[in-house]
Amino acid sequence: MLAIQGIAEAGSGHPGASFSAAEIMGTLYLRKMKHDPLKPGWNERDYFINSKAHSAPGYYAALAMAGYFPTEEIKTLRKINSRLQGHPVRYSEHQKHHSVPGVEYSGGSEGIGLSVSIGIAMANKLDGKKNRVYTLIGDGESNEGQIWEAAMAAPKFQLDNLVAILDRNRIQQDGFTEDIMPLDPLRDKWLAFNWNVIEIDGHKVEQIIDALNRANQLEDKPTLLIANTIKGNGIKHMTNNPQWHGKAPPRKHTPVLLQELESECLIAPSIIAGERENYEEKVRKAERGGADIIHLDVMDGRFVPNTTFFADTVRKLRHITSLPFDVHLMIEDPLDHLQDYIDARCDIITVHIETCQEKEFITIKEKLLDSGISPGVAVNPFTELPDWVYSHTEDIDVVIIMSVNPGYAGQKFIPEVLPKMVKIGRMLRDHGYKGYIEADGGIDAANLQQVYDSGARILVAGSAVYGSSDIHGAIIQLRHKANVALERRLIEHATKIGIRSDWMKIRKHILIPLASELEIEGELHAIK
Ligand code: DX5
Numbered sequence: 001m002l003a004i005q006g007i008a009e010a011g012s013g014h015p016g017a018s019f020s021a022a023e024i025m026g027t028l029y030l031r032k033m034k035h036d037p038l039k040p041g042w043n044e045r046d047y048f049i050n051s052k053a054h055s056a057p058g059y060y061a062a063l064a065m066a067g068y069f070p071t072e073e074i075k076t077l078r079k080i081n082s083r084l085q086g087h088p089v090r091y092s093e094h095q096k097h098h099s100v101p102g103v104e105y106s107g108g109s110e111g112i113g114l115s116v117s118i119g120i121a122m123a124n125k126l127d128g129k130k131n132r133v134y135t136l137i138g139d140g141e142s143n144e145g146q147i148w149e150a151a152m153a154a155p156k157f158q159l160d161n162l163v164a165i166l167d168r169n170r171i172q173q174d175g176f177t178e179d180i181m182p183l184d185p186l187r188d189k190w191l192a193f194n195w196n197v198i199e200i201d202g203h204k205v206e207q208i209i210d211a212l213n214r215a216n217q218l219e220d221k222p223t224l225l226i227a228n229t230i231k232g233n234g235i236k237h238m239t240n241n242p243q244w245h246g247k248a249p250p251r252k253h254t255p256v257l258l259q260e261l262e263s264e265c266l267i268a269p270s271i272i273a274g275e276r277e278n279y280e281e282k283v284r285k286a287e288r289g290g291a292d293i294i295h296l297d298v299m300d301g302r303f304v305p306n307t308t309f310f311a312d313t314v315r316k317l318r319h320i321t322s323l324p325f326d327v328h329l330m331i332e333d334p335l336d337h338l339q340d341y342i343d344a345r346c347d348i349i350t351v352h353i354e355t356c357q358e359k360e361f362i363t364i365k366e367k368l369l370d371s372g373i374s375p376g377v378a379v380n381p382f383t384e385l386p387d388w389v390y391s392h393t394e395d396i397d398v399v400i401i402m403s404v405n406p407g408y409a410g411q412k413f414i415p416e417v418l419p420k421m422v423k424i425g426r427m428l429r430d431h432g433y434k435g436y437i438e439a440d441g442g443i444d445a446a447n448l449q450q451v452y453d454s455g456a457r458i459l460v461a462g463s464a465v466y467g468s469s470d471i472h473g474a475i476i477q478l479r480h481k482a483n484v485a486l487e488r489r490l491i492e493h494a495t496k497i498g499i500r501s502d503w504m505k506i507r508k509h510i511l512i513p514l515a516s517e518l519e520i521e522g523e524l525h526a527i528k
């Protein structure tokens with residue numbers, strides 16, 4: 001969101017690469033690297049070299065969110081006298097106003113950053129220092145011969161303190177990489193150059209963290225992460241579209257683009273639904289079916305009249321997928337059992353406000369944050385969210401609003417929770433909440449639009465997914481409904497700010513397949 005604000009304000013910049021590498025740079029600065037924004041020159045810091053420097057707006061966004069400079073400054077991107085120019089300038093105490101704190105390398109002409117990283121990694125090794133070096137390279141950039149010279153050199157010096165991350169978005173300045181200079185089989189090439197090679201989905205934070213952890217364990221060889229990414233990811237009309245490599249969207253589109261970026265909808269199948277047990281197979285089917293998250297309902301037979309499974313089952317399921325585990329604790333005394341779920345390596349752990357007071361919740365959230373797990377709270381359909389929750393919005397990542405009385409899958413959706421969902425969503429935002437509203441219970445393709453319009457962005461689906469013989473098809477249908485709901489809201493927003501036809505024109509290829517559901521066929525057809 002910061003990157004698009006900067007690019008739109010400047011009227012120039014590279015949205016494509018800023019978006020394809022967003023999760024990579026965000027994860028490095030916010031979850032992985034040892035660094036201190038207050039001490040850019042800290043001797044113990046890990047190094048990040050951005051060799052595909054045209055991704056500068058995304059890079060600046062990560063640095064700003066990490067605290068190197070105020071996020072507001074992104075709006076000065078490419079302006080005269082701004083230190084945030086089109087390509088980053090390495091930080092220097094002597095040039096404070098013309099260099100960027102946190103930037104280790106003045107990028108621009110491509111193909112050089114990997115060599116610079118090798119120099120830094122070798123120096124650290126020679127000095128017996130443990131600092132790690134991460135470098136971001138591009139696939140278009142891999143046309144440069146110097147990349148391959150560097151690829152030969154790093155294993156020679158056994159630089160196991162170096163991780164190169166290749167932003168494999170398959171598009172470069174003037175087209176698709178495989179048309180311009182085919183790189184595949186990329187994996188085999190780097191293996192043949194004697195690198196460790198790990199391939200991941202570059203938009204999945206949990207896969208990035210897992211791969212970096214593995215790379216940091218490996219010895220005697222540098223590691224290459226092939227991060228399969230999508231150019232322009234997050235804005236549908238920019239997705240996989242070479243024309244958005246280095247083109248800025250019209251400034252007047254910014255409010256609608258920002259809405260789209262915060263409207264990503266995640267489908268979370270609830271594995272207690274459908275046939276009893278066989279959880280392993282259900283997790284596999286959900287992942288194959290394109291789910292974003294796995295929803296795990298833990299029930300103790302006390303807080304709710306049903307008993308499902310506990311931490312040992314969660315731990316057993318953990319190795320099946322790297323999809324995030326969203327554990328919904330419907331248990332009494334959650335604090336007493338919390339460590340078991342922390343040890344089971346969950347990504348989100350949600351406790352019911354009906355089972356803990358603020359004092360316990362503070363202990364719970366601190367334990368979770370210390371373990372890198374997202375804290376969540378859940379509220380039953382006819383319970384109000386207590387005021388104390390609003391003083392913890394900075395630390396809470398998920399608020400589950402139950403749309404059935406907890407205890408079983410397959411129950412009927414309670415529509416009375418929709419206005420409550422809207423009200424709670426508004427109050428949370430008023431308290432600076434940046435997390436997700438999650439709707440849980442009785443959600444299906446028929447009511448999904450209402451739930452989406454009420455503010456839910458994580459949609460739990462039990463029987464709507466596992467009640468179907470075609471799990472993949474069921475997830476696609478739910479995602480399609482969410483897409484229609486999103487496009488309708490974006491058109492409404494565009495209309496409100498007076499850019500309806502302009503927006504529909506730039507979005508035409510996305511809207512055509514949805515035109516009948518959006519009742520815009522005639523209007524869309526008239527737009528040339
Ligand atoms: C109910 C659980 C839900 C439920 C969802 O207590 O929290 O997650 O399993 O299943 P459906 O979508 O079938 O209501």
Ligand code: ZN
Pocket residue numbers: 270295296297328440460
């Ligand atoms: Zn649930």
